[in-house]
Amino acid sequence: MSDKKEILVALAGNPNSGKTSLFNKLVGANQKVGNWSGVTVEKYEGVTTHGGFNIRVIDLPGTYSLTTYSPEEIITRKFLVEEKPDVVINVVDATNLERNFYLTTQLIDIRANLVVALNMFDEVTSQKTIIDIDQLERLLGAHMIPTSTVNGSGIESLLEHIVDLYTGKIEVKRNKMNFSQHLEEYIEQLVKVLSTDAELCSNYYPRWLAIKLLVNDKDVYKLVRDNPVWIKVNVILSEVINKFNLEFNSDPELMLKEERHAFIRGAIKETVIRAPKIKKTTTEIIDSILINRVTGLPIFVFFMWAIFQITFQLGEIPMHWIESFFTWLGDYSMTVIPAGIARSVIVDGIIAGVGGVIVFLPNIMILFLALAFLEGTGYMARAAFVIDKVMHKFGLHGKSFIPMVTGFGCSVPAFMTTRTLKNRSDRITTMLIIPFMSCGAKFPVYVLIAGTFFEQSMAGNILFGIYLFGVLIALISAKLLKTVVFHGDSEPFVMELPPYRMPSVNTLFFQMWHKAALYLKKAGTIILFASVLIWLASNYPVSTDIEKYYEDQITKTEFNTQLDEEAKNYAISEFKRNEHAEQIEYSVVGRIGHFIAPIVKPLGFDWRLGVSLITGIAAKEIVVSTMGTIYSLGDVDEHSSALRERLLSSPSNTKPVALAFMVFVLLYLPCFASTIVFYKEAASWKWTLFFGLYTTGIAWVMAFLVYNISGLFL
Amino acid sequence: MKYRLSNCPPGSEVIITELCGGTGAQDNLKSLGLKLGDKTILSTDRAISGPLNVFLNGILISIGKELSSKIIVESNEEFPLTLAQTKAGDESEVTKINSNGDIRFRLLDMGLVRGVKIKTVRFAPLGDPISIELNGFNLSLRLNEAESIDVKMINFGSNGAEKKRGWWR
Ligand SMILES: Nc1nc2c(ncn2[C@@H]2O[C@H](COP(=O)(O)OP(=O)(O)OP(=O)(O)O)[C@@H](O)[C@H]2O)c(=O)[nH]1
Numbered sequence: 001m002s003d004k005k006e007i008l009v010a011l012a013g014n015p016n017s018g019k020t021s022l023f024n025k026l027v028g029a030n031q032k033v034g035n036w037s038g039v040t041v042e043k044y045e046g047v048t049t050h051g052g053f054n055i056r057v058i059d060l061p062g063t064y065s066l067t068t069y070s071p072e073e074i075i076t077r078k079f080l081v082e083e084k085p086d087v088v089i090n091v092v093d094a095t096n097l098e099r100n101f102y103l104t105t106q107l108i109d110i111r112a113n114l115v116v117a118l119n120m121f122d123e124v125t126s127q128k129t130i131i132d133i134d135q136l137e138r139l140l141g142a143h144m145i146p147t148s149t150v151n152g153s154g155i156e157s158l159l160e161h162i163v164d165l166y167t168g169k170i171e172v173k174r175n176k177m178n179f180s181q182h183l184e185e186y187i188e189q190l191v192k193v194l195s196t197d198a199e200l201c202s203n204y205y206p207r208w209l210a211i212k213l214l215v216n217d218k219d220v221y222k223l224v225r226d227n228p229v230w231i232k233v234n235v236i237l238s239e240v241i242n243k244f245n246l247e248f249n250s251d252p253e254l255m256l257k258e259e260r261h262a263f264i265r266g267a268i269k270e271t272v273i274r275a276p277k278i279k280k281t282t283t284e285i286i287d288s289i290l291i292n293r294v295t296g297l298p299i300f301v302f303f304m305w306a307i308f309q310i311t312f313q314l315g316e317i318p319m320h321w322i323e324s325f326f327t328w329l330g331d332y333s334m335t336v337i338p339a340g341i342a343r344s345v346i347v348d349g350i351i352a353g354v355g356g357v358i359v360f361l362p363n364i365m366i367l368f369l370a371l372a373f374l375e376g377t378g379y380m381a382r383a384a385f386v387i388d389k390v391m392h393k394f395g396l397h398g399k400s401f402i403p404m405v406t407g408f409g410c411s412v413p414a415f416m417t418t419r420t421l422k423n424r425s426d427r428i429t430t431m432l433i434i435p436f437m438s439c440g441a442k443f444p445v446y447v448l449i450a451g452t453f454f455e456q457s458m459a460g461n462i463l464f465g466i467y468l469f470g471v472l473i474a475l476i477s478a479k480l481l482k483t484v485v486f487h488g489d490s491e492p493f494v495m496e497l498p499p500y501r502m503p504s505v506n507t508l509f510f511q512m513w514h515k516a517a518l519y520l521k522k523a524g525t526i527i528l529f530a531s532v533l534i535w536l537a538s539n540y541p542v543s544t545d546i547e548k549y550y551e552d553q554i555t556k557t558e559f560n561t562q563l564d565e566e567a568k569n570y571a572i573s574e575f576k577r578n579e580h581a582e583q584i585e586y587s588v589v590g591r592i593g594h595f596i597a598p599i600v601k602p603l604g605f606d607w608r609l610g611v612s613l614i615t616g617i618a619a620k621e622i623v624v625s626t627m628g629t630i631y632s633l634g635d636v637d638e639h640s641s642a643l644r645e646r647l648l649s650s651p652s653n654t655k656p657v658a659l660a661f662m663v664f665v666l667l668y669l670p671c672f673a674s675t676i677v678f679y680k681e682a683a684s685w686k687w688t689l690f691f692g693l694y695t696t697g698i699a700w701v702m703a704f705l706v707y708n709i710s711g712l713f714l
Numbered sequence: 715m716k717y718r719l720s721n722c723p724p725g726s727e728v729i730i731t732e733l734c735g736g737t738g739a740q741d742n743l744k745s746l747g748l749k750l751g752d753k754t755i756l757s758t759d760r761a762i763s764g765p766l767n768v769f770l771n772g773i774l775i776s777i778g779k780e781l782s783s784k785i786i787v788e789s790n791e792e793f794p795l796t797l798a799q800t801k802a803g804d805e806s807e808v809t810k811i812n813s814n815g816d817i818r819f820r821l822l823d824m825g826l827v828r829g830v831k832i833k834t835v836r837f838a839p840l841g842d843p844i845s846i847e848l849n850g851f852n853l854s855l856r857l858n859e860a861e862s863i864d865v866k867m868i869n870f871g872s873n874g875a876e877k878k879r880g881w882w883r
Contacts, residue, residue: 065823069816098849099825254811257822261830265849283852287836296839385854389840392856398843492817492859493843494824497852 006054007166008083012076012107013091014100015062016378016498018119020044021149021507022091023059026159033514036075041419042514050159053166058085064099066106068219070422080112081204087113087162094118094146095127095499097272101264104140105177111205113172114142115161121146121154128275139267141175149504176207179259183252186240187211193232200227213237214252283378283499291382300386303379304405311367312409312440318362326355344539345532353531356619357524360673361516364413367406368515369508371417376503380420381495388493394475395482397421397491400430404474407437408467411674415681416515423491428687429481431678435670435695436474438467441620445665448624448638452647453658462662470666473698519677526680527673534618534672537588538626546586550579581630589614603664603703604657606650613664619671655714660707668699715792716867719754719777719785720766721799727755728787734870735784742781746770754787786870795867797846798860800834803871807831813862825849826863834871 013019023031027046034043044059060079061072068074080088090107092100107114118124124131124146137144143161147154164170178184190210195201200209204223212220213233224230244251290299330347337343374380384398391398399420406414414434421427438446446466450459482490557563557571584590593611600610608630616623624638631646647653669675669692679688722728730752733743747770755769766782768775777785783801800806808830811821825848826832833847843856 067819067823069819069823096849096851099851102823102825254822254827258827258829261825261827291836291839291845293837293839381854385838385843385845386840388856389838389842392842492820493854493856494817494820494859495854496824497845497854499852 006056008085009055009057009087009162010085011059011089011091014064017091017093018149019062019091021504022119024507024510025149025155027057033517041071041075051163053163055162065103081110087165090114090116091119092116093120094124095120097268098264105260108141109208109211113165116142116144117158118144118146122148122150130273132271136271141173177263183255189236193229197227197229215256216253286500291386296386300383307370308405311363315362315366319359322359326351349532349535353528356531357527360412363410364519365512365516367413369512372508372511378498378500381497394478396478397426403430403434404437407434410439411435411670412677415677425486426491429478432481432691433474433477436470438470438666442665444638445623446662449658449662452644453655466662466666526676530672538615539587543586546582550575584629603660604707606652609661617669617672656707656711659710660703663706664699664703667702668696716786716788717793718783719787720779720783721795722756723793724756726789728789729753730785731788732786739784746775795865796861797863797865798857801871802834802836804834805869806865806867808863809866810864817859824853
């Protein structure tokens with residue numbers, strides 16, 4: 001394979017043009033997913049062979065244009081302009097050429113070696129649309145090949161064209177799009193000036209630079225500004241802006257865009273004949289049910305509920321398998337590895353840690369399969385359409401809804417779903433408020449505390465109240481962050497509502513698998529590392545004094561002839577539990593617990609609650625079991641009556657403390673795994689730090705208020 | 715130029731050319747004494763969102779906002795009209811984009827340029843955003859974004875005819 005020549009091919013196209021499907025058709029399972037450096041946009045890459053060549057295909061993010069409006073556009077443009085792939089395949093939805101060709105004309109501007117795939121051609125045929133492809137090729141100046149990923153037609157021909165273009169067997173059709181006289185005049189002037197800079201022109205096509213300067217493109221401005229030609233360029237630019245303003249009451253940017261659209265409209269008028277539309281389209285019919293004024297909201301709520309249920313209810317089953325498997329693996333290792341530090345590191349640290357990483361996989365896979373389905377069918381954009389008004393009230397975007405709902409299950413996949421938000425401030429805000437949507441792992445804590453300190457009849461209301469309180473804090477935070485931190489910057493809601501289509505099973509599973517792979521690769525290793533660290537911190541250092549004291553006590557008990565067997569066993573296990581409790585107090589975590597005691601004192605928490613909060617950073621599931629350990633009870637769960645009694649018997653634990661504790665657990669730093677995923681998704685230490693401080697800060701303030709205010713009544 | 719009465723500015727002089735809406739609305743309009751060809755002058759003291767006060771053949775009457783959108787009128791003057799003021803089913807043509815920055819960029823790239831024809835498809839269940847059709851595809855925008863798009867009317871949708879088409883529409 002390695003001696004073959006490699007052709008670098010990039011796929012570019014509008015969202016929903018079928019780019020992903022075509023990519024899968026081209027490279028099959030021979031693909032891998034990564035991230036574009038620095039940003040959390042997925043990068044798909046695959047390899048195929050044809051005519052003795054290795055063809056490396058990069059699936060660029062879907063974009064409508066080559067401006068620098070979104071990260072997707074920046075990546076696409078950077079790759080095309082700077083990496084200069086050997087061939088660029090522009091995937092267009094042939095049932096919607098007017099919009100899709102806008103990007104095509106821009107690809108022509110950068111002088112890409114272009115082949116246009118007229119995708120969805122099966123639909124073109126069934127709609128009885130006639131496209132004069134030869135004439136279209138002449139007008140636009142690019143090879144065009146009808147393709148369909150549904151019946152596989154055109155794929156071979158596409159590969160053929162790639163190779164032929166590369167080997168020079170066929171030429172790239174070049175036909176620059178001509179603008180009106182006024183514009184061309186200035187483009188020419190700019191090109192002339194720019195051409196004097198040899199270095200700039202060896203990297204960029206001057207005509208493209210000229211056009212981009214006329215549309216006020218920030219990046220190209222920066223690029224040219226540092227060069228000596230800038231002085232002359234600037235003169236021309238100010239002249240053209242002045243002139244257009246005076247003569248046409250317009251600006252070059254507007255004129256260029258209008259003319260671009262007009263050119264496309266003209267080309268299509270000349271080459272496309274559509275059958276008259278008599279019936280309503282399927283999409284119109286489905287829309288009239290799914291998003292109409294009466295049923296739109298209930299259907300939306302149903303879909304969200306369904307996704308949540310299958311992700312977390314169905315996901316529970318494989319999660320149990322995973323948990324039992326790792327428990328079994330741990331037990332088994334106990335029998336084969338000799339006792340000692342190494343064993344406890346492997347069993348309690350590493351095996352438990354790996355289990356803690358893998359256990360999120362079922363949720364992630366099911367959720368992203370479901371979301372890929374909604375996305376692929378076209379409902380996702382409608383979901384945002386239906387709920388946007390509510391979200392927008394709090395400064396958020398309609399697309400923030402799904403991450404927030406997912407947050408009720410688990411923050412880890414919720415952070416990952418925020419990738420659908422294109423605007424950075426929308427995305428960061430949504431991520432910051434996700435932990436306030438109380439996740440599933442916090443539930444046992446509420447059950448324990450509410451069940452212990454309040455009567456049966458009140459406990460339910462308190463649980464509900466806690467969830468509601470979380471949502472309230474989330475929405476207020478969103479509004480606050482949006483206005484104070486981001487100064488109201490938000491993504492315009494100019495969004496396509498694509499026609500409904502049935503996604504292919506292949507594509508869905510690929511997407512699911514890619515998400516799982518990304519999670520394991522990007523977050524898994526750090527989560528594993530961190531959980532081993534936390535385990536170490538809660539078990540070390542070991543106090544030999546405590547160890548020795550209890551050893552002596554146990555030996556004494558064993559030789560105590562006055563006790564029968566049962567009493568001995570009971571006493572011994574009591575000693576062991578006490579030892580465990582004292583050791584955890586002696587460990588790093590216990591010390592931190594004591595250290596933070598003054599900080600949590602105003603909230604009414606004693607050091608024991610402090611320690612359980614510290615271990616709760618590892619995972620919220622651990623809060624209850626830590627309480628068990630620290631109150632010398634051994635293994636307990638939230639229904640343990642022994643633990644409830646111990647909690648109640650401590651005089652400092654009152655109802656206001658209980659409420660404050662639940663509020664604190666609701667709001668403070670979520671588990672380590674999700675913090676890592678937050679870091680990976682935000683790709684910024686600063687935001688991760690802010691995230692930790694903000695959540696914990698809010699938690700402290702709210703718990704303080706709840707403790708003091710409820711203290712007046714309870 | 716034709717407009718919905720609800721979109722006419724205070725003080726304008728218009729002539730009624732069409733009454734649309736279901737039979738219920740039609741009856742309502744007739745009971746107000748409205749007839750085709752009637753000359754109407756909009757009172758200048760119009761409340762922002764309240765009912766419309768109009769002088770119909772010299773007599774002052776008050777018409778609810780919803781009902782007044784079902785009266786199509788003609789005027790010699792040109793009134794400003796934005797996409798946000800259209801109703802589901804209306805067809806219009808873009809005359810100007812007034813927004814700046816990112817939104818303008820985005821609107822222009824999506825094909826919302828002068829001269830393009832738009833059909834207002836529907837409003838979201840909560841009334842905002844709206845969904846429009848242009849160049850054969852569907853686009854959604856928030857009302858405040860639609861407000862920055864000046865349009866002129868081409869065709870009035872069969873507004874109010876929902877009853878005939880069934881409750882689900
Ligand atoms: N009828 C038909 N449908 C297709 C064809 N290609 C893709 N589709 C469907 O169109 C929808 C969108 O396809 P994707 O491959 O996800 O589109 P994309 O361009 O990658 O979209 P993004 O992932 O949003 O960028 C899916 O439901 C596909 O099954 C085709 O050739 N014919």
